[in-house]
Structure formats: C-alpha cells, structure tokens
Amino acid sequence: MSKNLKKEEYNRLVNLAGRAAIFAASLLILVKLIAWVMTGSASILATLTDSLMDVTTSIINLLAIKIALQPADDEHRFGHGKAESLAGLAQAAFISGTSMYLMFNGISALVNGHQISATNVGIGVMIFSVIVTILLVAFQSYIVKKTDSMAIRADSLHYRTDIAMNGAVLLALILAGYGWYWADGVFAIAVSFYILHGAWQIGRLSIDALMDKQLPKSDEEKIVKTAYHIKGVRGVHDLRTRLSGNTKFIQLHLELDDNQSLLEAHNKADQLEEALESDFPRADILIHLDPLSIVEEEKLNDKLQFETSPVTSDKDNI
Structure with missing residues (x-):
C-alpha cells in the first residue's frame, strides 16, 4: 500500500472498486441470461448463477466496506474493520451453497444429455465475459496494491476464478459445437469444484482475521x-x-x-x-x-x- 495514501483517498478507491464489481457482474448477468435462453446450456446456466452470486457478494462487500470505514466509537473502540472479514465469511458460505447447486445441475445435464442451440451466440457471450472479467480483476489488483483492502482482495480472488471458469465454459461450448454434448455437463461439474475451492480460500482468510491470527x-x-x-x-x-x-x-x-x-x-x-x-x-x-x-x-x-x-x-x- 502506498505510504502516502490518505484516508479519504483510501475510502474513495475501495468504494470505487466495489461499485465497479457490481456494475461488471450486473452486465454479465444480462448477457449470460440472453445466452442461456438461446442455448439451453447447463454450463452457461452455471456461469449465469455464478454471476448472480457475484453481484450479491459484491453488494455485501460494498456494505461491509462502508461499515469497516466508520471510525472507532464508544462501543467499538478498535474500529469496525472486522466487518470486512465477516463479509468474506458470508461470501464463502454463499459461494459454497451455490457450487453444490451447480454440481447437481451439471450431473443432471451429464446423465440426461441434451443438445445445445445457438452455440455461436454462447461462444460470443463467453468471450465477452472473459474480457470484462479480466479488465475488472486488473482494476481490482490495482486497488488492492494501493489499499491492501481485505474485502477487495477477497472479491478479486473470486473474480480471478471466474476467468478460468468462463474459459472452461467457452471450451465446453466449442466442443458441443462439434457434437460432444457431454462436455457441457462435465465442465459444469468442474466449474462447481473450482468455485468451491475459491470459497475455501476466501473463508480461510476471513477466519484467520476474525480469530486474530498474527501478521506474517x-x-x-x-x-x-x-x-x-x-x-x-x-x-x-x-x-x-x-x-x-x-x-x-x-x-x-x-x-x-x-x-x-x-x-x-x-x-x-x-x-x-x-x-x-x-x-x-x-x-x-x-x-x-x-x-x-x-x-x-x-x-x-x-x-x-x-x-x-x-x-x-x-x-x-x-
């Protein structure tokens, strides 16, 4: 973190990062919803669900940041900083539940099997999703470097997993375009495990902070x-x-x-x-x-x- 960063600048940067995440996730929800309706792809449904989760957790993050930035008062003499860790723990719980839903959905698609329509639309949407997510992660990385905010770090960690997840879904759609429809269910299941791993990382960092783990x-x-x-x-x-x-x-x-x-x-x-x-x-x-x-x-x-x-x-x- 910049040694000369003032409190007002810190507040502005972390709030800006929070709003950017909400905007990006909302935009991706819209385009993925259109793609899912047109294709019926289980893997696109998985990434759509993940984007719904993203916007929810980003809103939680933004609220937690606002609370954490409040100065110490008579009832909270050490400040409100742990609100960020509580938000991270809530994210981990929410992400874990969502990953289980995606896993069952992927298993259903794999067992039952179904063809995917308009794969070109799905491929285009997933390429757009990867680009938007990369830009968001790059911006969040800049904010984390300047502020060292735990809430933004946790949010960025999740969006980093989204880049790989969207890439996996893109590959599944390409394979489905060649008639390998089983790839849709397989990749949906793989995405659910990847999301669960991200939840574990976020939860571990949050618990460490809540349990007052010593600095490195x-x-x-x-x-x-x-x-x-x-x-x-x-x-x-x-x-x-x-x-x-x-x-x-x-x-x-x-x-x-x-x-x-x-x-x-x-x-x-x-x-x-x-x-x-x-x-x-x-x-x-x-x-x-x-x-x-x-x-x-x-x-x-x-x-x-x-x-x-x-x-x-x-x-x-x-």
Whole structure:
C-alpha cells in the first residue's frame, strides 16, 4: 500500500472498486441470461448463477466496506474493520451453497444429455465475459496494491476464478459445437469444484482475521528489526500483532536502560512508533516501556522457578 495514501483517498478507491464489481457482474448477468435462453446450456446456466452470486457478494462487500470505514466509537473502540472479514465469511458460505447447486445441475445435464442451440451466440457471450472479467480483476489488483483492502482482495480472488471458469465454459461450448454434448455437463461439474475451492480460500482468510491470527513472520521480523535500529533499545519482547480490516494492530514491550529520564524513554518510543507507521501506514501501535533491570530480574525468576519445580513422573499421575 502506498505510504502516502490518505484516508479519504483510501475510502474513495475501495468504494470505487466495489461499485465497479457490481456494475461488471450486473452486465454479465444480462448477457449470460440472453445466452442461456438461446442455448439451453447447463454450463452457461452455471456461469449465469455464478454471476448472480457475484453481484450479491459484491453488494455485501460494498456494505461491509462502508461499515469497516466508520471510525472507532464508544462501543467499538478498535474500529469496525472486522466487518470486512465477516463479509468474506458470508461470501464463502454463499459461494459454497451455490457450487453444490451447480454440481447437481451439471450431473443432471451429464446423465440426461441434451443438445445445445445457438452455440455461436454462447461462444460470443463467453468471450465477452472473459474480457470484462479480466479488465475488472486488473482494476481490482490495482486497488488492492494501493489499499491492501481485505474485502477487495477477497472479491478479486473470486473474480480471478471466474476467468478460468468462463474459459472452461467457452471450451465446453466449442466442443458441443462439434457434437460432444457431454462436455457441457462435465465442465459444469468442474466449474462447481473450482468455485468451491475459491470459497475455501476466501473463508480461510476471513477466519484467520476474525480469530486474530498474527501478521506474517516477515512483518513481525521487520517490526523487531526496526525497534533495534532505535539507538538505546536493548531488547523487544511480548510482541503481539493482528489484522482487522485494513488496520494492523501492533503491541510490544521495549527494553531500555534504567539510567534515563522518562522523557528520554518516551522519545525513543515516539521514534519507534514513527518508524513503524512509515512501514505500516495507519497501524494501531501500542508500546510499553520496560526498564532493563526489571526484565532481567523477571527472566532470572522464571529460570529459577523452572529449575526448582518438581518433576512429576507418570507413576505419580496414576
């Protein structure tokens, strides 16, 4: 994310990405509906259903983004960022249900079998769908790079699967044009599994955020390294990190020499906070100052307690 990105610009970009997704999905619903009526293709019905799901989840995303962007208040002191993760979890559940429906529809088409009409219309619509989806994903990727929004990232992940899905349906229609009508049902089933995989990815990311999973190891190592670059810092411990929406929460204990004033210690904490804000824009940072002698005393007490604790054998626990 751009270090100089202001909150107002962030809000504008993520809202723009949300509206773009709704517009693209709505446009594809219209053309796919026409193609399905003209062809009767099960695989086109599958991708039409997916587009209906897309517009629903994109609307949910846009609403979640609006909630997540609200500032912290008296009842939500840590902000509303987890609304994005809740939206992602709702997307995963909705996508999973839809994929099961598509799977049964594909099995029915494969077992019963039927010819497809106007395959050229279907092929043209699917080529158009692939182009529109590629353009949308490219725009979303730009927004994610600028904002690091989890909601837009989840939405983009789903639309990336749509590119492959639309390509698969396009291939199925081409094969059906040569009389291989079984391909329509097979590809509908394959699409359902692909969508289910995308749901699992979105759900995993959302659950990680809701369960306050720590930031990546590379981020935590960067935090510790930044702390040691501050002159006079003797150590770092009890580092805790998590992600909520677009806000990274960072808490740590900073070990400093005893023989300095409170003002000097406070200045070092300010230097570290400023450096971390440069690396992690809009992060919520909490730094606790610990005298080095107290830290060493606590470590010594922990070591003595461990060495003097009785060792209980398995026989004693019976």
